[in-house]
Amino acid sequence: MEEHTNMPNVNETGEQPKRRAVTAESMAAKQRDISVSEFFAKNRHLLGFDNPRKALLTAVKEAVDNSLDACEEAGIVPETWVHIEAAGPNRYKIGVQDNGPGIVKKQIPLIFGKLLYGSKFHRLRMSRGQQGIGISAAGMYGMLTTGKPVKIVSMTSPKKPAHYFEIQIDTRRNMPEIINGKGDGEDIPAGEKGQKYITDHDIEWVSHYPISDQQPHHHHVVRSGTRVTIELEGRYQRGRGSVDEYLEQTAIANPQVTIHYVDPDSGETTYSRSTTQLPPEPVEIKPHPYGIELGQLVTMLKDTSAPSMAQFLTTSFSRVSSGVAQKICETAKIGTRGNPKKIGRQEADSLYKAIQETKISAPGTDCISPIGESLILKGLHHQLPGEFFCAATRPPAVYRGNPFLIEVGLAYGGTSSTQKVTLDALTDLLSESDARSLKQFLLTTFDGVGAIGADKILSQAKMGTRQSPSKLKKEEIDQLFAAMRNVNLSENQSMQVLRYANRVPLQFQPAACAITQSVIGTNWRAYGLAQSRGQLPVGPVTVMVHVASVWVPFTSESKEAIASYPEIMKELRLGLQAVGRKLAIYLNRRKRVRQEGERREIFLRYLGEVAHAVATIKDFGDRPRKDLYGRLVYVAKRKTAAAETQLKDDGKQRENAAEEFGENVLIVNPEETPGETASSEPTA
Amino acid sequence: MAKKTKSTSDKPNRSTKDRKTLGSIRDLADTVVQSAGRGREPYVDIPSRSLSNVRFNQSKRIIEMGSGTNRRELFNLAQARSYMQTLLVASGCKQLIDQGKTTSIRGLFYLLKHTIEGTSEETFDTQNECDPVIEDIEVSLDSMREELHLYAKNAGAMVGPITLVDSGDTIDCSRMGSGGYSIPSIVEQDIVQFKKNTAKFILHVEKDTVWRRFNEDKFWRKHNCILTHGGGQPPRGVRRMLHRLHHELKLPVYCLLDNDPWGYYIYSVIKQGSINLAYESRRMAIPDARFLGLRSLDYGRCQLSPSVQIKLNEQDIKRARQIAQYTWFVNKKPWQKEIELMLKNGFKLEVEALISKDISYVTEQYVPARLKEGEFLD
Ligand SMILES: Nc1ncnc2c1ncn2[C@@H]1O[C@H](COP(=O)(O)OP(=O)(O)OP(=O)(O)O)[C@@H](O)[C@H]1O
């Protein structure tokens, strides 16, 4: 297992200390292998299946992450479908499909029916999934809670038959059990015949999709792809930590993706791509010696086929030339020609130490593919309202031999989440909510609503904070809706932080996450936002932070929070400061423009009086008076415009806006209506 | 907007004085037209009416205004409003001159006060905002208040064996009953002319209450003098009247003021001129005026009861020290002693304190004694 996981070594039967009542023999009778599947069946929370609501999200998330990984690896612009359907009380059927490369027949059962089976664990390459647990764990959870098998359709080419599997996991053996086609799965013929087969056998599969909204009759044919359907015990509830939020945030960090989403109420939402440009393909790398632990080193020595130590070092690791290998061996006092398999524990120890003492250049960084500043701007602007956007991609850095890279985007301004919601959506949200009080409902459903904000809304709506959200009458909902519209939270809402690891949104455990910690640790007051000590800053502002790495150090298997390595913290800080500085420039400029506007207004206010007074003294008629007024207005405008190009306090000539901000800043005229958050047409 | 008057260009019956004032007002308006025409920012330079811009003229023994000016700009956030007010006042005076009317400064305030179009802002909020602007116009146009057709409310009265003509009416100041002749704010030659006078000096008292005591006791008849008061700090009309009486009729002026910093200050204003209106000193200051009382030593000299003491507060002490440092006091030993003694006493005395001895002590004993001794502070 990797050092980053907290998973106990479940396949080993450890020696137990003796107790008086039992003998070693009696215990031995009970000691046996624990399969990974069995272990996780008992410890679902480790994989994000702690409660029904989160389970639903996690299942969708595992499937979508896989789809996006597969598309990216295959160089396909991703088109994804997410369908959630109610299938009984506390039961949902989720279907996730992609237009990716598909999966070859013999791999399908293992991928979906065996835990710790994947293509991503044993390599160092940036991807969303990394452990090989995700989708099979989701399937297993579904099976354990509903007894229904996981259904997979996969097509690798329009000319070849597609495969259809219904799989169950034998948790004791951690092995797949194929239910359909007499244990062999079914083949769906290619072409027209396949269509008929699919309909006849009630198989779910999207085969066509519209080219664009404008041309509903022109269709793309799905030429390849995978669809996984899981039925599970779950709970659907919008708001924070929901599927909807996950998809929206995914769309922000993945502007190349289009997601067709149908929620359990049959509401259809399309998050459409803002670019067809795929992120550059990350290169797979070998581990860097600094990132290896002693245990791993021992295993690698055992497993290697290299005949000599020198060869072992140069072929197993990146950045180890024969010169470096020689140096390491010298320091470790081990012969370069020695057989790696014969290295003893002691020697391995000194080898490990020697590696740390030898200067080895940092790993290559082309294994990471950043979203890039311009696509971050696109993603943010496409999905979030705002008047100012900026982004910063940091150069790659290394923690424990693993290359990583930090990207930060920031959106400022726009309406708050409580103002965006429609009356229908609010009604749904209220009926779905299990919050005990209205105040709790507001706090848990909407982003950036603090206790103060919730109280403000409720007092405006003249409603008690203790009122139960699900028992509101129609008029009360109208009242609440109006209050939510009227109360402007943007001034005292706290910053919304969108966290991403390899483009996957992190929706839970914000407090435990290095990203949140460094956002809080940044002094935003210096950049013009209000912030109290140890708190998120306040204002209508959203920050997205992307940690990209060949190996993201999560704090647990459920991939919810990033561990705070000092190198990562440092890069996070620098990235946040970069967008902070841009924000400060923008806010200052906005303030200045406002002040200029106010100044101008003050001048204009008095000009009429002055012109009149002069006209009275000079016995002017209307014409010359108006002429004088016009001239004074002209001078006033020139005066206030001139002030903007005047010297700054520090005596330095003020540069023009573009130069000040640097690149990758997007300013949206606030008068313009902000871009809608995805095109959303409920069809219920 | 400023109220519109019908165009009245150069009426033939307009006095030379009015023509001169109108000329200065037009010059002011012209600066606006010219600046705007050239795309420049209009401003007016207003002679500064602050302590830093006054000089004590040793030979004339009056305070004179220096040449310092303050620039008031239209396109300056801090000054835009007062710039507008300056032009409003100028236009108001222009209308008064056009119509051949005069008004009180309060009247002008109401003439010019209105809501600025499209806002909820008033051109002037209070009279206090308007008054200094009027003074600004006076100094910048080098026109006296009356030349602007403005006057202040009457404050101050006089009685005495003098007959004068006020706006054509003959007034015998010895027959003015208990209230006396109310001194108008404009007492220039063209309005007030002195006819017959037998008085030998002027006794100026600080307040109306004290003045009434003297009038009731017919002090002026007994001592053959003119009795005036200025209701505290004497307004310009009173000071100008004293000035004219002093210079034209050669009457010495004696002041009976409270023994406190404020009394000293009033004396200083009558004698040397005020800092705020230094430009008026030439026709208002009376360098030969004398300070008769009350003196710091009067508490002992007149054996007053301790109950009449009023404790000096911090403000008084500060003021007193400041006054002692005035150029025109700093070299006068008796004054330094006087102020020092008051500070040492730690209390001040009002003229009314003398009443505690006897209702007419001040008119029958105190002042006559001082006059007899000829003991005054200069
Ligand atoms: N939609 C898909 N299209 C193509 N290949 C897929 C798809 N879904 C899964 N795979 C393959 O199946 C493997 C196992 O997926 P799984 O989600 O179990 O693990 P993972 O993605 O490698 O890691 P993690 O546990 O972190 O999700 C993947 O590594 C990938 O090779």
Ligand SMILES: [Mg+2]
């Ligand atoms: Mg996965």
